[in-house]
Amino acid sequence: MTNNPHISVQHLNVQIGNQQILKDISINIPNKKVISIIGPSGCGKTTLLKSFNRLLDDTADVKITGKVLVDGENIYDPKAEVTHIRKKMGLLSQRPYPLPMSIYDNVAYGPRIHGNPKRSELDELVETQLKATGLWNEVKDRLHAPATRLSIGQQQRLCLARGLAVEPEIILGDESTSALDPVSTSIIEDLFINLKEKYTIVLVTHILRQARRVSDYIIFVYMGKIIEFGPTEELLLNPQEELTKEYVKGFIS
Amino acid sequence: MIRRKIEENFFRILMVLATVIVAGSFFLIVGTIFYKGVPFMNLDMITKIPGGGFYIGKEGGVLNAIVGSMYIAGGATVLGLLISVPVAIYINMYLGGKSALANSLRIAFDVLFGIPSIVYGAFGFLIMVYFGIKASLLGGIVAVTLLVIPILVRTLDEVIRTVPHELRDASLSLGATRWEMSKVILRQIRPGIFTAILLSFGRAIGDVASVLFTAGFSDNIPTSLHQPAATLPLAIFFQLGSPVEEVQGRAYASALILTIVVLIITILSSMLSKRFSKNKIQ
Amino acid sequence: MQRFRLLKDKILSKLMLVLTLASVSVVLVVGIGLYYKSIPVLDKLSWWTLLSSSDWKPMKGLFGFFPFIMGTLWVTAIAIIIALPLCLLTSFYITEYAPSRIRKILVPFVNLLSGIPPVIFGVWGVLFIIPLIQNHIAPHFVEFSTGYSVLAGGIVLAVMIFPLIVSIVCEVLNTIPRELKDASLSLGATKWETIKKVSFRKAKPGIIAATVLAISRAFGETIAVLMVCGNNAVSPHSVFDPGYPLPALIANNYGEMLSIPMYESALMFAALLLFIIIFLFNIISRVILARLERRLAI
Numbered sequence: 001m002t003n004n005p006h007i008s009v010q011h012l013n014v015q016i017g018n019q020q021i022l023k024d025i026s027i028n029i030p031n032k033k034v035i036s037i038i039g040p041s042g043c044g045k046t047t048l049l050k051s052f053n054r055l056l057d058d059t060a061d062v063k064i065t066g067k068v069l070v071d072g073e074n075i076y077d078p079k080a081e082v083t084h085i086r087k088k089m090g091l092l093s094q095r096p097y098p099l100p101m102s103i104y105d106n107v108a109y110g111p112r113i114h115g116n117p118k119r120s121e122l123d124e125l126v127e128t129q130l131k132a133t134g135l136w137n138e139v140k141d142r143l144h145a146p147a148t149r150l151s152i153g154q155q156q157r158l159c160l161a162r163g164l165a166v167e168p169e170i171i172l173g174d175e176s177t178s179a180l181d182p183v184s185t186s187i188i189e190d191l192f193i194n195l196k197e198k199y200t201i202v203l204v205t206h207i208l209r210q211a212r213r214v215s216d217y218i219i220f221v222y223m224g225k226i227i228e229f230g231p232t233e234e235l236l237l238n239p240q241e242e243l244t245k246e247y248v249k250g251f252i253s
Numbered sequence: 254m255i256r257r258k259i260e261e262n263f264f265r266i267l268m269v270l271a272t273v274i275v276a277g278s279f280f281l282i283v284g285t286i287f288y289k290g291v292p293f294m295n296l297d298m299i300t301k302i303p304g305g306g307f308y309i310g311k312e313g314g315v316l317n318a319i320v321g322s323m324y325i326a327g328g329a330t331v332l333g334l335l336i337s338v339p340v341a342i343y344i345n346m347y348l349g350g351k352s353a354l355a356n357s358l359r360i361a362f363d364v365l366f367g368i369p370s371i372v373y374g375a376f377g378f379l380i381m382v383y384f385g386i387k388a389s390l391l392g393g394i395v396a397v398t399l400l401v402i403p404i405l406v407r408t409l410d411e412v413i414r415t416v417p418h419e420l421r422d423a424s425l426s427l428g429a430t431r432w433e434m435s436k437v438i439l440r441q442i443r444p445g446i447f448t449a450i451l452l453s454f455g456r457a458i459g460d461v462a463s464v465l466f467t468a469g470f471s472d473n474i475p476t477s478l479h480q481p482a483a484t485l486p487l488a489i490f491f492q493l494g495s496p497v498e499e500v501q502g503r504a505y506a507s508a509l510i511l512t513i514v515v516l517i518i519t520i521l522s523s524m525l526s527k528r529f530s531k532n533k534i535q
Numbered sequence: 536m537q538r539f540r541l542l543k544d545k546i547l548s549k550l551m552l553v554l555t556l557a558s559v560s561v562v563l564v565v566g567i568g569l570y571y572k573s574i575p576v577l578d579k580l581s582w583w584t585l586l587s588s589s590d591w592k593p594m595k596g597l598f599g600f601f602p603f604i605m606g607t608l609w610v611t612a613i614a615i616i617i618a619l620p621l622c623l624l625t626s627f628y629i630t631e632y633a634p635s636r637i638r639k640i641l642v643p644f645v646n647l648l649s650g651i652p653p654v655i656f657g658v659w660g661v662l663f664i665i666p667l668i669q670n671h672i673a674p675h676f677v678e679f680s681t682g683y684s685v686l687a688g689g690i691v692l693a694v695m696i697f698p699l700i701v702s703i704v705c706e707v708l709n710t711i712p713r714e715l716k717d718a719s720l721s722l723g724a725t726k727w728e729t730i731k732k733v734s735f736r737k738a739k740p741g742i743i744a745a746t747v748l749a750i751s752r753a754f755g756e757t758i759a760v761l762m763v764c765g766n767n768a769v770s771p772h773s774v775f776d777p778g779y780p781l782p783a784l785i786a787n788n789y790g791e792m793l794s795i796p797m798y799e800s801a802l803m804f805a806a807l808l809l810f811i812i813i814f815l816f817n818i819i820s821r822v823i824l825a826r827l828e829r830r831l832a833i
Binding site for chain 2: 084
């Protein structure tokens with residue numbers, strides 16, 4: 001489907017405790033597109049997402065086999081540098097988790113860790129990212145107020161700006177609008193559509209309407225296996241597999 | 254990047270070191286006590302009272318202190334229970350557990366919990382002087398009871414609160430009075446009550462400042478409430494500085510006995526509370 | 536039958552109310568009792584003199600508590616300086632780095648420490664810490680030291696408050712949501728950077744509450760400190776000097792207080808001082824912890 005995929009998953013198996021969460025997953029994520037991962041609850045969508053930035057590493061009792069290649073390099077190679085890999089991906093969680101600091105410091109957090117930017121560089125960076133996520137006008141007068149004072153929708157946009165500030169290549173979103181009201185949701189969805197010009201975006205969602213609105217491709221996961229993968233309209237309107245047909249049935253009617 | 258890695262590894266080593274120091278200090282202390290106390294432990298030590306005066310007499314053991322401590326800790330725990338159980342029940346059953354009044358009472362008991370034993374000892378002493386009680390078993394029990402009540406109330410309160418509301422409501426809706434309901438709850442939390450008893454006994458037996466002014470000290474085992482009583486902590490305190498080696502030995506042995514008793518109590522109570530929470534209705 | 540049951544319930548509830556109020560009022564009674572007994576010495580010397588003078592000559596009726604206040608402060612400060620960093624590092628290790636096998640072994644031993652009676656700490660102090668200071672530490676710094684010093688008191692106190700600080704800080708750290716730490720890690724931060732910049736900040740109120748509580752515990756500790764501090768009624772000027780904290784003063788002199796006029800009153804005043812300070816510290820830390828709990832429960 002794609003030449004030169006951004007992420008290439010090869011025979012990934014994830015076992016937590018006694019449960020096999022992901023079973024022999026192989027998939028290629030195309031470059032600079034929005035891909036949605038859909039499927040019923042508990043099927044392993046979030047685990048798959050978290051395996052991309054090695055956030056599973058600290059889970060108790062976890063066993064991971066297989067390869068995940070990003071830009072051709074296996075991120076699970078024992079010699080790979082974890083923080084470097086994570087820098088390439090920005091993660092947006094289900095609920096916004098602003099760091100316990102000011103709005104400015106939230107966005108500046110990543111850049112400060114990875115380098116020693118001058119104050120003027122940081123100012124510029126913060127402004128750019130806040131503008132990119134549509135927050136600038138709302139917060140420019142209170143950049144040093146605690147981030148927790150923002151509304152939930154604003155917080156989630158802040159988290160997105162924070163993630164973009166480290167100049168990732170890939171954005172991962174784990175049901176990132178499920179805690180938001182409809183207005184904030186559509187703002188974030190629009191952002192995703194715009195951002196795909198520069199970034200590859202992988203989203204986990206259980207809202208089929210959102211998947212349809214936002215994504216170029218859809219992956220359907222069921223019980224830890226990838227059942228079907230294809231362009232959005234095709235998969236939703238003309239699913240090939242039985243299981244996929246069952247799942248999208250309600251939506252199509 | 255290298256600098257970040259070095260920093261991480263540096264602090265990681267520091268953390269392990271700190272943990273070893275903190276956790277290891279337990280072994281250091283218990284080890285020292287055993288090292289010094291074991292050579293002096295023999296049957297005589299725990300079955301005889303000191304001969305020739307506790308400060309210079311070379312013979313005998315610390316039975317006076319063992320029995321005295323048991324009396325005082327036991328008496329204080331019993332007395333404390335008699336007061337604390339009704340209080341804990343009152344706060345939870347009659348004041349509706351979560352009300353502002355209940356919570357302010359809890360804060361009051363928390364404050365009492367934080368008061369150092371020397372204040373209780375000084376206050377106990379004042380009471381004794383006021384009532385004309387001499388330094389005696391009775392005085393010691395009174396002062397230690399004051400010390401122990403906040404511990405009991407706090408532990409019992411925590412335990413009662415683990416009983417799910419539904420259980421209480423179900424019983425009340427069957428027409429039981431609050432008192433009858435309380436009896437049911439008490440039976441339910443029996444292991445928790447044992448834990449509270451153990452905790453308070455352990456605290457009572459090891460405390461010095463509360464008995465210092467109030468219990469006196471004696472070579473003999475008290476036969477009445479009005480006689481002074483020796484206690485293990487005071488036995489240690491008074492005999493440690495003696496020039497006579499055998500007397501010092503009694504101090505070390507007392508320390509060993511006290512440590513062993515308290516360790517057993519602590520281990521028992523944590524085993525009990527773990528078992529108790531496993532049986533909790535989820 | 537019904538009437539009898541209800542009556543029983545009513546009577547018992549009144550009884551329990553009385554017991555409860557009686558128990559709680561102990562706080563007030565203690566405070567008032569101590570104050571009442573302190574009046575004689577307060578009449579003679581002002582609060583200011585009592586707190587700032589260093590003249591301690593009970594025979595002459597001079598009671599300056601300054602050296603004892605300083606002794607208490609020195610010992611407590613040393614204890615906190617030693618204990619706080621060690622306990623923070625330990626708590627971070629236990630909650631963030633230790634594999635669960637090790638954690639299960641470590642935690643019980645820290646808790647067992649909290650059950651050991653103070654007098655045992657005192658014995659350990661005399662047997663281990665004093666010689667350590669006298670023979671191995673002090674010679675590097677001063678001409679001569681018996682080892683009985685505020686340093687010894689501080690070290691012993693520090694070990695006594697280890698379990699208190701570790702248990703509260705660990706509890707607070709465990710309430711930090713996993714996702715918050717994940718957010719920091721996802722930005723490419725290392726575990727340690729996450730602890731430094733995120734966990735530590737989030738846990739600060741809890742750490743402060745734990746410290747305040749530990750200070751109030753340290754202030755009131757009598758016997759362990761008494762056994763190793765030297766008990767010299769002079770303000771300490773270095774960590775190797777002996778000190779005479781307030782609780783030790785009260786404990787050491789109760790025997791003589793009845794024979795010298797106003798001595799009893801002075802000691803009761805010392806007890807009152809302790810009572811007030813600890814009372815305040817306790818309330819402050821409980822308030823901080825309660826506010827934390829409320830904020831997290833939302």
